[in-house]
Amino acid sequence: MFIIAQLIGLIIIFLSIIGLQQKKGERFLFYQTIINILYIVQYILLGAITGAVICTIAMIRCIIFWKYKKENKKTPVCFLIIFILLSILSGIITSNNIFDYILTIGTIVFTYALWQDNMKIMRVGSLISVITYMIYNLIFKAYTAMILDGIDFFNLMIAIYNNDIKNIKRKKEIK
Numbered sequence: 001m002f003i004i005a006q007l008i009g010l011i012i013i014f015l016s017i018i019g020l021q022q023k024k025g026e027r028f029l030f031y032q033t034i035i036n037i038l039y040i041v042q043y044i045l046l047g048a049i050t051g052a053v054i055c056t057i058a059m060i061r062c063i064i065f066w067k068y069k070k071e072n073k074k075t076p077v078c079f080l081i082i083f084i085l086l087s088i089l090s091g092i093i094t095s096n097n098i099f100d101y102i103l104t105i106g107t108i109v110f111t112y113a114l115w116q117d118n119m120k121i122m123r124v125g126s127l128i129s130v131i132t133y134m135i136y137n138l139i140f141k142a143y144t145a146m147i148l149d150g151i152d153f154f155n156l157m158i159a160i161y162n163n164d165i166k167n168i169k170r171k172k173e174i175k
Helices: 002-020 025-046 049-070 077-094 098-115 119-139 143-174
Strands: none
Touching: 002 025, 002 143, 025 049, 025 098, 025 119, 049 077, 049 098, 077 098, 098 119, 119 143
């Protein structure tokens, strides 16, 4: 089971790299949905129940958010509230240690980041979430997922620099 979980993690790495390069939020959410399905399987194989439950909620969240973005509509705030409350509730019910709560917090931040339409906030929320998942994956020996977290971390740092920090510098130079 451990080796199968790690192989699933390799597939997640590949899909995540492609997903993070998307310019449209709807495409990003499509990749996130598939990635969450694979994470659910990986976490079940590793006995990380909180991770599997959180990823199940995240998968449903991505499908709903994706549906609205695909139709160029704003996802109603009620869905944001529902998914945050579900994340909190699942964290409380399934948590066995402090690391389960860290994962829950990261998921809540990422839920908010995906809900709104600002790619800058989406990137920063993703960065915070990646850090919490990195800790969780280390504890539960999801080593290939940790590799992905490291790749995502650096990929997000590059994206934040290229898309956000450079723009701030350019705006200051124009003034």
